[in-house]
Amino acid sequence: MDLRSILLPPGTFTIGKKFDFEAGHRLAGLAPGHKCARQHGHSYEVEVILTAPTLENPGFVTDFGLLGPFKAFLDTELDHRDLHEILPFEPTSERLAQFLAGWFIQHLQPKVHGRLVAVIVRETRSSWARFHMEER
Ligand SMILES: Nc1nc2c(c(=O)[nH]1)N=C([C@H](O)[C@H](O)COP(=O)(O)OP(=O)(O)OP(=O)(O)O)CN2
Ligand SMILES: [Zn+2]
Secondary structure, three states: OOHHHOOOOOOOEEEEEEEEEEEEEOOOOOOOOOHHHOOEEEEEEEEEEEEEOOOEOOOEOOOHHHHHHHHHHHHHHHOOEEHHHHOOOOOOHHHHHHHHHHHHHHHOHHHOOOEEEEEEEEOOOOOEEEEEOOOO
């Protein structure tokens, strides 16, 4: 078979990269006796998802390596912290995902080719929240 005969379909490209950090929190707004109102910790997993209609050389939406500053931010500001000491909001997965999208847009988006479409925050193996960017 001549592999050069394969036609490339039109469409958009999407990439994701996962990061992690460890942190503690408690969700004080919950009903009395709710287990998550007690101080506890998570090995948070954060995934950023970027899209682009075209690729830049050598065929990237964005070089995964260019996302390094996001990892540095997580490591420096959030890792091994009590989230209540550093964040101005109740640190649910949903709010963390929105906050991290905000950091990305402000600090990294101008420097990369792909457009951030979503941030996913996983607190446990079974629980996650996604913040999806509005299209502009
Ligand atoms: N929508 C949300 N619900 C809950 C959040 C959240 O951020 N968004 N957070 C919590 C707690 O932080 C909790 O630690 C994690 O929730 P949960 O999945 O209930 O944790 P478990 O691993 O203990 O779940 P089990 O499946 O019961 O073992 C609560 N809710
Ligand atoms: Zn929790």
